[in-house]
Amino acid sequence: MNRLLLLALGLSSSLLAVGCGCSAWSGDGDRVYQRGNDMLILCNNGGYTAVIGGADQEGHTGSVALADGPTGAIASALTYVNGAPVAFGDGAWTSVALDQVGLTHADTLCKDLDTRAWWNMAALPVNTTFAKVAADFATIDDCLAAQDAGAYPAGASCQDQLDLCVDGSSFVTLATGTIPGSYTAEAGTLAISQFAGATTSFLANGSLQISNQSDWSTKTVSPLAVSKCAK
Numbered sequence: 001m002n003r004l005l006l007l008a009l010g011l012s013s014s015l016l017a018v019g020c021g022c023s024a025w026s027g028d029g030d031r032v033y034q035r036g037n038d039m040l041i042l043c044n045n046g047g048y049t050a051v052i053g054g055a056d057q058e059g060h061t062g063s064v065a066l067a068d069g070p071t072g073a074i075a076s077a078l079t080y081v082n083g084a085p086v087a088f089g090d091g092a093w094t095s096v097a098l099d100q101v102g103l104t105h106a107d108t109l110c111k112d113l114d115t116r117a118w119w120n121m122a123a124l125p126v127n128t129t130f131a132k133v134a135a136d137f138a139t140i141d142d143c144l145a146a147q148d149a150g151a152y153p154a155g156a157s158c159q160d161q162l163d164l165c166v167d168g169s170s171f172v173t174l175a176t177g178t179i180p181g182s183y184t185a186e187a188g189t190l191a192i193s194q195f196a197g198a199t200t201s202f203l204a205n206g207s208l209q210i211s212n213q214s215d216w217s218t219k220t221v222s223p224l225a226v227s228k229c230a231k
Helices: 002-008 100-115 140-148
Strands: 031-035 038-042 047-052 055-061 065-068 074-077 079-081 084-086 128-133 159-164 169-174 177-186 189-192 200-202 207-210 213-217
Touching (some): 031 100, 038 100
Antiparallel strands (some): 031 038, 038 047, 055 065, 065 074, 079 084, 128 213, 159 169, 177 189, 200 207, 207 213
């Protein structure tokens, strides 16, 4: 974080170069921005690294979103106003003009990203389970009442379940059984075979938006739910 803040403040190259030992320049494709005390680097390699509210964040840069590396969820929408990015809040970022030494230090942070375990993954970096109220019911209580009345299988869960696994497999579990499939993930945007053709996004608040529906969520998973992902 200290290195990022040094870059954000645009300190002189002589200060940034302390202990550098740089043998060649790099970083010309990286873009460095500041907003107050926060810092954002949009990296030429397709990643980003940031300090937001004093906390480090990093991940992949998509065409319309920044995806958190450790979770794979969309951390922030990415838009541009008059050439300045708007992300992690409503205000536009200010470009930081760094000399070649400063850009080289920024690029070191960018190149560190490809050492992360999640960097080359085409799926979410952790097995993730989502749930929603079982189809045709507005609430869990409505489902339970239907079970009591014998109108819904007594042994069935009152929640539908979706498991997205680190190996790229996916499982949709309904009252009628489990439907296996596969998926891919890129910067928080998912393509899930069981929802072919649907626009699907995994948001940082834990919700999964499928064709503008946000019923699926990591926040509503029953404590009794068992992941279908291989252990």
